[in-house]
Amino acid sequence: MNEVVVGIDIGGTFTKFGIVDREGNVYGESSIPTDFTDDVNLYVKDLHKAVMGLFDKVTQKLILKGIGIGAPNGNYYKGTIEFAPNLRWKGIIPLVEIFKNHFHVPVVLTNDANAAAIGEMIFGAAKGMKDFIVITLGTGLGSGIVVNGELVYGHDGFAGELGHTIVKLNGRMCGCGRRGCLETYVSAPGIKRTVFKLLSDTLYKSDLRRYSWDELTPEMISEAANAGDPVAIEAFEYTGEILASKLADAVAHTSPEAIFLLGGLANAGDLIFIPTRKFFEEKLLAIYKNKVKILPSGLADKNAAVMGASALIWKELEK
Numbered sequence: 001m002n003e004v005v006v007g008i009d010i011g012g013t014f015t016k017f018g019i020v021d022r023e024g025n026v027y028g029e030s031s032i033p034t035d036f037t038d039d040v041n042l043y044v045k046d047l048h049k050a051v052m053g054l055f056d057k058v059t060q061k062l063i064l065k066g067i068g069i070g071a072p073n074g075n076y077y078k079g080t081i082e083f084a085p086n087l088r089w090k091g092i093i094p095l096v097e098i099f100k101n102h103f104h105v106p107v108v109l110t111n112d113a114n115a116a117a118i119g120e121m122i123f124g125a126a127k128g129m130k131d132f133i134v135i136t137l138g139t140g141l142g143s144g145i146v147v148n149g150e151l152v153y154g155h156d157g158f159a160g161e162l163g164h165t166i167v168k169l170n171g172r173m174c175g176c177g178r179r180g181c182l183e184t185y186v187s188a189p190g191i192k193r194t195v196f197k198l199l200s201d202t203l204y205k206s207d208l209r210r211y212s213w214d215e216l217t218p219e220m221i222s223e224a225a226n227a228g229d230p231v232a233i234e235a236f237e238y239t240g241e242i243l244a245s246k247l248a249d250a251v252a253h254t255s256p257e258a259i260f261l262l263g264g265l266a267n268a269g270d271l272i273f274i275p276t277r278k279f280f281e282e283k284l285l286a287i288y289k290n291k292v293k294i295l296p297s298g299l300a301d302k303n304a305a306v307m308g309a310s311a312l313i314w315k316e317l318e319k
Helices: 040-057 095-099 112-123 188-201 218-226 229-256 272-284 302-317
Strands: 002-011 014-021 026-035 061-069 080-081 107-111 133-139 143-145 256-262 295-298
Touching: 002 112, 002 302, 014 095, 014 302, 026 040, 026 302, 040 095, 061 095, 061 112, 061 302, 080 095, 080 188, 095 107, 095 295, 107 112, 107 302, 112 133, 112 143, 112 256, 112 302, 133 229, 143 229, 188 218, 188 229, 218 272, 229 256, 229 272, 272 295
Parallel strands: 002 061, 061 107, 133 256, 256 295
Antiparallel strands: 002 014, 014 026, 133 143
């Protein structure tokens, strides 16, 4: 029988999950809605049913060894989700405890960006690296920091929130309640905010003027930039410079070998990588220059969140 784990990625709208072995082979994947209920116990019951249904579809005989979960504001130490702004369950949710009422195997929880970092280390492009950072660029900006082969959690489980470091005093309002956070500039909504600011401040001819906020997507901004649209090009330059400034600061803290970019905004390729790398080298302290690589994730062609959650529990089981 093959030993496997279940990797679960809890998002605000959908929960994705997959069955994964030690080598990263995926035996099946599926998803359920996350936001169908305010009752987290009902949600876990529904998820248990869906996971068992996925096992029933697999022809090989499998032994479930554990479950790894990546979730917003997931606390590795306590097994809780704490005050996640984009989930319907409010306050502190003892998720691991609830899971263990349904799954009688080890269950480990961390936040989604930390799970992505472990996935990069076990299954991705960071194999063999002991010091690196993973940046997830989606609806927000998440980060997982690995030092000497171990993920940095801090004393309370919430270390490494680069998305909520300040880049501009009294800057853009953030969903966390503060102003000027990095993710308000470098994220899918962040680059949209930059585009609309540029459209307001300039008289550039731009096809992007045709779209409302709800219509415009980061993919459309990428397409416009590739077609030579000046507003889209400047938006990526601006976004790359702000990201580079914070990555240069992060290097001073941990001196990583590489920084990996993952997620929707990273899918823009050279549009985001070229300006980020250029400004990054400019802003680095001299002792760090030309030492730190900025790379695309090695999990970009896979379900990185599910792979990360799977790697989380495999790493825990190996302890």
